[in-house]
Amino acid sequence: MRVTIVLTLLFLSLMQAACSHDTNSDSAGPDSGSDPAASLSAAPAFLDNPVVARISGKDILQSDIDERAQLELFKLEWAKYETRRLALAEHLDEKLQGKPTEDASVEVLIRPPQPPRLDWSRPGTQPGKGRSDAPIELSVFCNYQSTHCVGMQDTYAQLEQIYGDRIRFVYYDFPLRFHRFSVGASQAARCAFSGGEFERFHKALWVDPNNLNKDAYLRIAKQLKLDQAGFEACLDSAEVENAIRGNVALAQELGFSNVPVTLINGLYLNGPKDLHVLRFFIDQELERLAASGADSGTGMAGSMSGEEKLEDTALPLRLEGVIGAGNDDNGASARALILKTESDETGDYKVADLVLENVILLEIHPRHVVLDNHGKKEKLRLAHGNTGVAENQAAATDEPLNEIDQPDLEKRLNDIEQAVIASGNVLDTDELPPADIEYQYRGVVAPKGESPLSREWLDDQLVAQSSLRAHFQPGELEVEGVHLLKLKGVKDSEFYQTLGLREGDVVMRVNGEWVHEAQNNLFDALETEEKVSVIVMRKGLPVHYQYAIN
Numbered sequence: 017m018r019v020t021i022v023l024t025l026l027f028l029s030l031m032q033a034a035c036s037h038d039t040n041s042d043s044a045g046p047d048s049g050s051d052p053a054a055s056l057s058a059a060p061a062f063l064d065n066p067v068v069a070r071i072s073g074k075d076i077l078q079s080d081i082d083e084r085a086q087l088e089l090f091k092l093e094w095a096k097y098e099t100r101r102l103a104l105a106e107h108l109d110e111k112l113q114g115k116p117t118e119d120a121s122v123e124v125l126i127r128p129p130q131p132p133r134l135d136w137s138r139p140g141t142q143p144g145k146g147r148s149d150a151p152i153e154l155s156v157f158c159n160y161q162s163t164h165c166v167g168m169q170d171t172y173a174q175l176e177q178i179y180g181d182r183i184r185f186v187y188y189d190f191p192l193r194f195h196r197f198s199v200g201a202s203q204a205a206r207c208a209f210s211g212g213e214f215e216r217f218h219k220a221l222w223v224d225p226n227n228l229n230k231d232a233y234l235r236i237a238k239q240l241k242l243d244q245a246g247f248e249a250c251l252d253s254a255e256v257e258n259a260i261r262g263n264v265a266l267a268q269e270l271g272f273s274n275v276p277v278t279l280i281n282g283l284y285l286n287g288p289k290d291l292h293v294l295r296f297f298i299d300q301e302l303e304r305l306a307a308s309g310a311d312s313g314t315g316m317a318g319s320m321s322g323e324e325k326l327e328d329t330a331l332p333l334r335l336e337g338v339i340g341a342g343n344d345d346n347g348a349s350a351r352a353l354i355l356k357t358e359s360d361e362t363g364d365y366k367v368a369d370l371v372l373e374n375v376i377l378l379e380i381h382p383r384h385v386v387l388d389n390h391g392k393k394e395k396l397r398l399a400h401g402n403t404g405v406a407e408n409q410a411a412a413t414d415e416p417l418n419e420i421d422q423p424d425l426e427k428r429l430n431d432i433e434q435a436v437i438a439s440g441n442v443l444d445t446d447e448l449p450p451a452d453i454e455y456q457y458r459g460v461v462a463p464k465g466e467s468p469l470s471r472e473w474l475d476d477q478l479v480a481q482s483s484l485r486a487h488f489q490p491g492e493l494e495v496e497g498v499h500l501l502k503l504k505g506v507k508d509s510e511f512y513q514t515l516g517l518r519e520g521d522v523v524m525r526v527n528g529e530w531v532h533e534a535q536n537n538l539f540d541a542l543e544t545e546e547k548v549s550v551i552v553m554r555k556g557l558p559v560h561y562q563y564a565i566n
Contacts, residue, residue: 086132087271087284093129101126128296131283134270138186139262143205143214146176146184151305152298154183155279157190157267160201160221160228164288165276169222170462171291179298180374180390187218189263190275197228200251202260204233207250211242216564222465223561224516235514239468292368329387329394331375332357336399338382350380354396425496429530463549463562467516471565474542477511481539484511490533491522498532500524516561521552 069076082089104126112122138155156172158165175183189206191198201221208217220236221228230251237247250256267277278285280297337353354371355362365377371387379386384397477484487506490499503521506512517523523531526538527549541548548563 087286090129090132090284091286097126097128128293131280131285131297133282134279134284135282136266136270139259139266142186142188143209143218144184144186145215147181148184150182150184152179152183152301153186153279153281155186155188155282157188157263157272157277157279158275159189159191159195159198160205161195161198161225162192162275163225166222166225166464168276168278168288169465171289171294174291174370175294175298177370177373178295178376182302183298188267189260190267190272190277191260191264192275199260200230200233201228203251203253203256204236206256206259207247207253208237208240208242210250210256211237211240211247213240213242216240216466216468219466220468223463223467225464227516236468239470239473239514241470326386326393326395329389329396331372331387331389331394331396333371333387333396334399335385335396336362338380338385338398352377352380352385354385425498425532426530428495429524429532461551461558461560463560466562466564467514469514469542469563469565473514474565478539478543484509485536485539487512488523488536495532498534500532501536515550515563517550517552518554521554521559523550523552524558525549525551 065077065079067075068078068081104124108122108124154172154175156168158168172185176185189202191202205214205218205221208214217236217240220239224232233251234244234248237244272286274286276286276288278289278294280294281301283297283301285294285297334355334357335352336355339351339353350367352365353362354365354377356372363371365371367377367380369377371377374390376388377385378388378393384395387394387396487503487509488501489504491502493500500522503512503517503519503523505519506517507519512518523536523538525531526536527541527545529535529537531538538550542563542565546565548565550561550563552559552561
C-alpha cells in the first residue's frame with residue numbers, strides 16, 4: 017500500500033469519527049467549561065498549569081499566557097496533529113503491507129485538535145450569502161489576490177452544495193501588504209454589494225486574480241448592469257475604504273496574520289483546509305446544536321448504524337458497475353459508475369464525490385455503495401445483471417460499462433491534451449503520445465470563479481460575429497487533417513477581453529466539445545446557453561473559464 021492511500025483512509029476515519037462522537041468529543045472546546053487535561057487525575061494541578069512568572073509575589077500562570085497566545089498555540093497543535101497523522105499513515109502502511117484491510121481490522125482513532133472558539137462583536141453590515149437563521153455561519157477572512165483564497169473557493173462551493181440552507185457565508189476583507197491590488201478588488205466588491213450584486217461580482221473576481229485593476233472591475237460592473245457612474249464614484253469612496261479598514265482592524269485585533277481564516281460558528285481554522293476537515297467541524301457543530309436543542313439538523317453527524325441496517329435509497333440513481341472495490345489499497349482507487357435515471361447520464365465517482373445536490377458518495381463496496389443523502393446514510397445496490405469488479409480492474413476492460421466509442425480525431429485530441437498537461441510544454445510540439453493511449457477526459461481543471469455576461473451585451477457583440485470569428489486562426493498543430501485554433505489580434509477586442517481570452521490562447525473545448533477548424537461552437541453556445549464553459553491552453557497550461565449569461 018502507498019502512504020497516500022492510507023492518508024485517504026485517515027480522512028475517511030475522521031469523517032466517521034464525526035458521525036460517532038459522544039458527549040466527550042467536544043470536551044476540549046471552550047463551551048465545556050473545563051480543561052481537558054483535568055481529566056488526568058494522576059497529574060497534579062500545578063503540573064498542568066504551572067506558575068511561569070511572579071510580579072511582586074503575585075503568580076502568573078501558564079493558563080494566563082495560553083489564553084493570550086491561543087491562536088499560535090493552536091497552530092502548533094495542528095502542526096503536531098499533521099505530523100502524527102503522516103507518521104501514523106507510514107506506520108499503517110508498513111503494518112498492512114500485503115494484507116486486505118478487512119482481515120487487518122484497522123480502526124483509526126487519531127483526532128484533530130479542537131480549535132479555539134472566538135467571540136467578537138461582528139460588524140453591522142457584511143456581504144454574505146445564505147439564510148440569516150442558518151445554524152452554521154462560516155466567517156471567511158480572505159483577499160482576492162491570495163492564491164490560497166482562490167484555491168478555497170471550490171471547497172466553499174462544495175460545502176454550500178452539501179449543506180444547503182444549513183450554512184451561511186459571511187465575507188470579511190483582509191488585504192495584506194504584499195497583495196497590493198487586493199484593496200482595490202475589495203473596494204470594487206463592496207461597491208457591487210451596495211448595488212445589490214455582490215455574489216456574482218465576488219465570483220467574477222476569482223477568475224483572474226492576476227488581473228485585478230479598474231478596467232476589469234468596470235467590465236464586470238457593465239456585465240452586471242450596475243450604474244457605471246455611481247460604481248466608478250464608489251471606488252474612491254471614503255465610506256467603502258473605512259469599511260475595509262474596519263475589517264482589517266478586526267482581523268488584527270483577533271490575532272490573524274494570514275489568509276484564509278475560516279471561522280465555523282467562531283471555531284478558528286487558519287490556512288487552506290481540506291473539505292473533509294471543514295466538514296468534520298461543521299458536523300460537530302450541528303451535533304452540538306442538535307444536542308442542545310438549538311438546531312434539528314445533523315448533517316453527517318449522528319450515531320453510525322450498521323451497514324446491514326441501511327435502507328435502500330429511493331433516489332433516481334442506478335449503480336451500473338463497481339471497479340476496484342476490495343483491492344489492497346483499501347478502496348482508495350475504487351470507482352462507482354452511477355446512472356442518473358432522470359437525465360440518463362452516467363458518471364464515474366470516487367469516495368467523497370458529489371453525486372447529486374446534498375448527496376455524497378461515502379463508501380464503495382463490491383456489490384453496493386453507501387450514500388449520504390442530506391445527512392442520512394443509504395445503500396445503493398448494484399443493478400441486476402451488471403458487474404462489480406472487486407479484485408481485478410483489468411476485468412473491467414473485458415466488458416466495458418457504458419463505454420462510448422470516440423472517433424479517431426477526438427481520441428487523438430485527448431492524447432494531445434493529456435501530453436501537454438503532463439509535460440508543461442507549449443502546445444505546439446511534435447513530441448506527442450501515440451493515438452492508442454487510453455485516456456478518459458474528466459475535466460482539465462476546475463474554474464476559479466464565474467464571469468457574468470449580459471445577454472444584451474452579448475447580442476450586441478455577436479452582431480459582428482463574422483469579424484469575431486476571424487480572430488480564430490489555424491495553429492501550427494494539425495490533427496487528423498484539421499488544425500487547432502489559436503486566437504490572434506484580440507488584444508484590443510472588447511469581446512475577447514471581457515471573456516478573459518488572450519492573444520495566443522488555443523481554445524480547446526467549449527461546453528465539453530472540441531474546437532478546431534472544422535468545428536467551433538463558441539458563438540452558438542454564447543447565443544443559446546445560460547452557462548458556458550471554455551477551456552484554453554495558455555503557455556502550455558490549461559485554463560478554465562465559466563460564464564453565467566443573464
